[in-house]
Amino acid sequence: MMAKHIHSDSVVQQLAHLVSRLYNxxxxxxxxxxxxxxAGGPLCPDxxxxxxEISHQCPLCAIPLQSDVICGDCLKKPPPQHRxxxxxxxxxxxxxxxxxxxxxQQLAFASMFADLLAEKVQHDHPFATLIPxxxxxxxxxxxxxxxxxxxxxxxxxxxxxxxxxxxxxxxxNTQAQSQLSAKARRHNIRNAFRCNGSPPDSVILIDDVLTxxxxxxxxxxxxxxxxxxxxxxWTVARAMSHY
Ligand SMILES: [Zn+2]
Ligand SMILES: [Zn+2]
Numbered sequence: 437m438m439a440k441h442i443h444s445d446s447v448v449q450q451l452a453h454l455v456s457r458l459y460n461x462x463x464x465x466x467x468x469x470x471x472x473x474x475a476g477g478p479l480c481p482d483x484x485x486x487x488x489e490i491s492h493q494c495p496l497c498a499i500p501l502q503s504d505v506i507c508g509d510c511l512k513k514p515p516p517q518h519r520x521x522x523x524x525x526x527x528x529x530x531x532x533x534x535x536x537x538x539x540x541q542q543l544a545f546a547s548m549f550a551d552l553l554a555e556k557v558q559h560d561h562p563f564a565t566l567i568p569x570x571x572x573x574x575x576x577x578x579x580x581x582x583x584x585x586x587x588x589x590x591x592x593x594x595x596x597x598x599x600x601x602x603x604x605x606x607x608x609n610t611q612a613q614s615q616l617s618a619k620a621r622r623h624n625i626r627n628a629f630r631c632n633g634s635p636p637d638s639v640i641l642i643d644d645v646l647t648x649x650x651x652x653x654x655x656x657x658x659x660x661x662x663x664x665x666x667x668x669x670w671t672v673a674r675a676m677s678h679y
Contacts, residue, residue: 478536493674494520515649515653522673523672527676538583546583546587550591568599568643569651603633605631621650625654628654629658639659641669656669
């Protein structure tokens, strides 16, 4: 069942992926941020080096810290996930890169982010199933794709971990979290997910940004209630404020 999900890409999709990767590797394109011609990805080496990488973070919620210790908020109220990893602080210019990926389908960023995440966790990942944080079908129709699924698909290939994009579903189409206060976010996302059957024992939730943490908290809680024992959350970027 799991193996089927890994290989569920059609031959056409795999070919399209290969061609676009080759195209990106061989032909110089302007760097998304500075415009200098670059090959091998959407950003030039200088802009890559300037990205706000997180060197230390809370192991539970991934908030950037001076050292890798559990933050005060997680000590007071531990989140449902057992571990979180995030690559960058969610600030300029990473917010622009993520918007380009999410709203303008710049899929070269999906490959770049997945490469970097795979690198960060490669010696340290458990045997677990990757689950992208799902979008409501109405949102997928308007956006054209689920950015988390694009990341998860690439990570699944890199790390040879199974991907399951079907067991966690969005049962309600919620208002965008970014427009709401902290309290309204919790209310807005409540019961937004449900599980199809019993989920895997060990899960890695994949999302683009961890902002308030409400979405991930709700998704992780839904999985836990349905029987998942161990949950990790891997994201591209983490907002500085706690939820
Ligand atoms: Zn550049
Ligand atoms: Zn924390």
